[in-house]
Amino acid sequence: MALIVQKYGGSSVADTDSIKRVARRIIETKRKGNDVAVVVSAMGDTTDELIDQAKEVDSQPPARELDMLMTAGERISMSLLAMAIHSQGEHAHSFTGSQAGFVTDARYGAAHIRAVKPDRVINALHQGEIGIVAGFQGVNSLGDATTLGRGGSDTSAVALAVALGADVCEIYTDVDGVFTADPRIVPTAQRIPSISYDAVLEMAASGSKVLALRCVEYARRFKMPIHVRSSFSHLPGTIVVGDGVDANSIPNID
Ligand SMILES: Nc1ncnc2c1ncn2[C@@H]1O[C@H](COP(=O)(O)OP(=O)(O)O)[C@@H](O)[C@H]1O
Ligand SMILES: N[C@@H](CC(=O)OP(=O)(O)O)C(=O)O
Numbered sequence: 001m002a003l004i005v006q007k008y009g010g011s012s013v014a015d016t017d018s019i020k021r022v023a024r025r026i027i028e029t030k031r032k033g034n035d036v037a038v039v040v041s042a043m044g045d046t047t048d049e050l051i052d053q054a055k056e057v058d059s060q061p062p063a064r065e066l067d068m069l070m071t072a073g074e075r076i077s078m079s080l081l082a083m084a085i086h087s088q089g090e091h092a093h094s095f096t097g098s099q100a101g102f103v104t105d106a107r108y109g110a111a112h113i114r115a116v117k118p119d120r121v122i123n124a125l126h127q128g129e130i131g132i133v134a135g136f137q138g139v140n141s142l143g144d145a146t147t148l149g150r151g152g153s154d155t156s157a158v159a160l161a162v163a164l165g166a167d168v169c170e171i172y173t174d175v176d177g178v179f180t181a182d183p184r185i186v187p188t189a190q191r192i193p194s195i196s197y198d199a200v201l202e203m204a205a206s207g208s209k210v211l212a213l214r215c216v217e218y219a220r221r222f223k224m225p226i227h228v229r230s231s232f233s234h235l236p237g238t239i240v241v242g243d244g245v246d247a248n249s250i251p252n253i254d
Helices: 016-031 046-057 063-087 119-126 153-164 197-205 213-222
Strands: 003-008 035-040 092-095 102-104 113-116 130-134 137-139 145-147 168-173 194-196 226-230 238-241
Touching: 003 016, 003 153, 016 035, 016 063, 016 130, 035 063, 035 119, 035 153, 046 063, 063 092, 063 130, 063 137, 063 145, 092 119, 113 153, 119 130, 119 153, 130 153, 153 168, 153 213, 194 197, 197 213, 197 238, 213 226
Parallel strands: 003 035, 003 168, 035 130, 092 130, 102 137, 168 226, 194 238
Antiparallel strands: 102 113, 137 145, 226 238
């Protein structure tokens, strides 16, 4: 079967009921016979709330401390998700960005991934477990926690998918894929069934926030297929691949 990386954004894990729902979805993919590694974002607006709290105690928080604080959001969701999976009868093991081998440069708040060495995630998969990785974070050469910039979990997911040699990186969100415009603002927007990296990069560059720009650049560089879909439905979503690649060749599209 396939090796699938699934990323669940904050909108998909906004509360504990949502975390249970996402756990069911992950287990469904695993029980179809796939190996599954998951990247998870902080619950709902947690990252914004953490930043607000930082500013309440220090109007100019040191970047190192702000990153230390922000990485806590994803640690909450990753461990709750591992527990929800456990309670539904499967084995899961959660990892911080550092534990999952995300080595970055030292730019707090806007760190760039230098290397991904996910040995512990690979071991978990070999044990038949589901690996859960905190998105949006890594560790610098000083051993300090770093964050990748807002929306950085998409990039974490593609980078993990590339490092694991996954067959597809599925990005789960709260809309049914990539649309011609933001479907929450433009009700007549149409879902795009499949789209090239270049076309989605143009959309991201012109302000569409459905996928982070760096995540698409990373996917294009390593030819990693991305499947954008809703965690609230089983509708087909949007496949993002290079020109000439058959979108139907991507696993787990039903
Ligand atoms: N072209 C587009 N297609 C789909 N969604 C879009 C588009 N442009 C903007 N969006 C918005 O992106 C949102 C999903 O991104 P985001 O809120 O960051 O989700 P997540 O928490 O899953 O990362 C959707 O709710 C939608 O309003
Ligand atoms: N939690 C981080 C990282 C992230 O990517 O979140 P989301 O996947 O919910 O956009 C942020 O809010 O920026």
